[in-house]
Amino acid sequence: MTQPLLKIENLQTYFYARSKHSFVRAVDGVSLEVGQRETVGVVGESGSGKSITAMSIMGLIGAGPGVISGSIHFAGTRVRQNLLDGLDKYVRITEKNNRVMAVSKDESGWQKHSEKLMKNLRGKEIAMIFQNPRASLNPYITVGEQITEAVRLHTENKSVKEARERAIYWLEQVKIDSPRLRFNAYPSDMSGGMCQRAMIAMALSSEPALLIADEPTTGLDATIQSKIVGLLEELKYETGISTLLISHDISVISRLADRVAVMYGGAVVEYGPAKSVLGMGQPTKHPYTAALLASVPSEQKIRDKANLQTIEGDVLDTINVPAGCRFYARCNRVTPEIREKCATLHPGLKEVSPGHQMRCWLHCS
Amino acid sequence: MTAGRVQEPEREIIFMKKYIQTSGEIGDFSTLPVWQKYAIADLVYVAYGLLIVALVVVSYVAGMFAWLPYDPQQINMDAMMAPPLSEGYLLGSDFMGRDILSRLIMGIQAYFLPGLLAVSISLSGGVVLGILSGYRGGRVETIITYFTNLVDSFPRLVLILLVVAAFKPDIYYIMVVMGITGIPTVATAIANKIRFLAQKNFIEAAIALGLRTRVIIVKHILWYNCRALLIIHATIGMGEAILLETSLSYLGFGVQEPVSSWGNMVQSGANYFLQGNFWPSTAPALAIMFTILGFNLLGDGLNNILEDRREK
């Protein structure tokens, strides 16, 4: 097997929530792999740490008291390195009773070092598309110019003319109608869906090895969402770009991802091929994944006007991470035999079937 | 976290910023002692500001019971231009032999009530206009915007000189003018705050619930959301009043001799500054500086303490 393009090992990202005077363990021991030409989906609710994982990869955690540890190995054709190499020199953490008590950080040193590490990568090897496309585009520069700029900055096409042609090519690729016309449009002249397409074109125009798509369809209208999903699907087969797709929308993930990681409370609770993680017929499921799938209104439920199946309780706040299973407080599958284990021991990622891992005492005791 | 980091970092890092976790479920903030709850700087600001305010009280009490070293208006030709720390005159005396310390203590009274008057005029006017403009909107807003622009575009000093010329150089007249010219700033600030709240559906939610307009304005807008803003404007206003009186005294339009004010003390003392007698003007000048600083810091500190917490 070839080396994966991106290999995250035991990533931990902590934040200091100023208003709450506490550390948030936004990402707590996440390991993930994105192979060549593979789309890995990360699904989870707010506070599950999925976006923070993406930001950690992009080196956007610098500001404030955010700290990262673990390693992120990136192995592209041009660059190979650990994206977090040597960052831990700038932080010191004091822990007590499995709880972070204090963090000391040399912020400017951290920032400088992080910039150095990411300089040749961000936007070039790893590109990112965000949730709010209109906010991510500069409103005072035409869309075409912005893409041209990206092309000139990150690829061999240095002349303006070449770069423009390239930009138009990418606008065509994302199915923007009459791209030559749209080239001169400002973001404010375009609809949300068009802006998202332009964002995707811009991300792809630097021909990155890895694309991180953070909630690419959230906030768009239903009809446009399904169009964007369709576009991403086509691009996946046409360009074969490795993608880390982050979304709270299971249907988006299930349509696009080859492998899926389900995150809850900062940890990956289930990880494996999309079919076995999200497929309906699978008997072994993590209770959280099963509950998530069931809370989406099914056609049957709508027809019967039945009440929806809910997950009791609230999304775990990652300030007070429990000692046991993170999902224990809301889990409806706890049996008397395993109750004690669930409450006190954090389950490890165990393989339940080839390539399909899970953190649950029910399935892997 | 990985253990390696805690043990011996490669080099000693000096510029480390420390963040602490507090106890309780979500870092229970209310259990913290005051000095950890708020930024130290804010507390120092407020403490210093309160000290200045305390001095005002001291001045009135001392003045009332005549607990001053000397009568501030008593002329003593035998002790003209006594240097500071000379016998009986802690801060020295001026060209007429009047005790500078006593004059400084009484001088504060030249500002306090007039300053309060100015501040209350600009705050009350600003609140009324700001609420009308922000809450009612529409044509009222347009009219108020034009009015505030009109007032703003008039040089304040010229206006004051006109009033002084038309009536008499009285500090209260001056402060009324100052209060009126301060209205636009407060009104704009409040109107903007209301617009911001409206944007967050805050006011609409209150209306939809059925709350009385009076309750919405007084309780939700003014008390909960504008109090910090009003405090900061009040303290800045007090500082400004002092500054204005000083500049007017320099022109001879401020508080009139023999009543002492810091402004006329600086002005009369300045004539002797170049002769080497620096104290008659320096002492009040320093007093002005530290007092204005005190009022501004008080407003700043209170603003930070009242606003920043709990919001983010």
Place this chain on the structure above:
Amino acid sequence: MSRTILEVKQLSKYFHRNRGIFSALNRRSDAIPAVDNVSFYLRENETMGLVGESGCGKTTVGRTILRLTRPTSGSIIFDGRDITRLSDSELRPLRKDMQFIFQDLDAGLNPKMRVQDILREAVSVFERLSDAEAAVKSRMLLDQVNLKYSKLSSYPSELSGGEKRRVGIARVLAVGAKMIVADEPTSALDVSIQAQVVNLLRDLQKQLGLSYLFISHDLQVVELMSHKVAVMYLGRIVEMGLTERIAGAARHPYTYILWSSLVDKHNLEAVQTGKVDRRAAWGVFDFERPASGCRFAPRCPVYERRGRPAECTDPANEPQLRDVGGGHQVACHFPLGS
């Protein structure tokens, strides 16, 4: 048959751009119709879903009904009383019966007030209560929305999204509303919390006999909650009828596209087995052109397939809602299935 609690007749709301000293001169040219000639009614203990894409004016309809903005024309009859032209002070007592749930979770939750103060304020809007009575009532409200009493002393910033929503609903129930306009009450919430809120709203309807105008872009939730549905497009209702009819047997091409994009995206089983009906012919372009005649024509596949008939773009002949049987109304020259 139950009583009609709300009737909206030919409601229009125009927004004006360029407010300023010259606004009186160019007012006409700058009027933007956010809501254009919308009529419907809502019965007691009934839920009406209002769906459409963002910017179609569905929120404006909700806000106008509660008179949070003044309608440009048309009339709103609430509980047999015309409230279109009432003054603010005349409206106030009516607010006891009609309430609004805002999309923004923080709306109405003053960040500097504890939950108990927020609820105490809400229960004492229309009646004078002693502190003890207000406390009892606040606890009762928390029971109704399934919140722990321990949350009473929390500040809104300490609550999670679901808890904030529950407090928001409790605040609305506190005054004893009969009709609630819910503007995207679940869109800001997580999937697992969404289901809780949907169930809560439905239970409350059963217990208290509430009527909802449920505004949402989440078609599944609307389908689950509503007895009938109105679909809006660019300020107009293009189709309206019983939920089953709208979801299952849509007559307007737009409604059909809306629901098929849902199937396209959400039917996991079909996606995984590759049995997705692609409906390739139903391409929707994600841009909007100003149109004369039928607003949907520029995006309409039927218009395209029929060879762009002239009546669709005839400015004098904008399609009006007409009955196609069983209370099902559609505004289209060439409704599907005919």
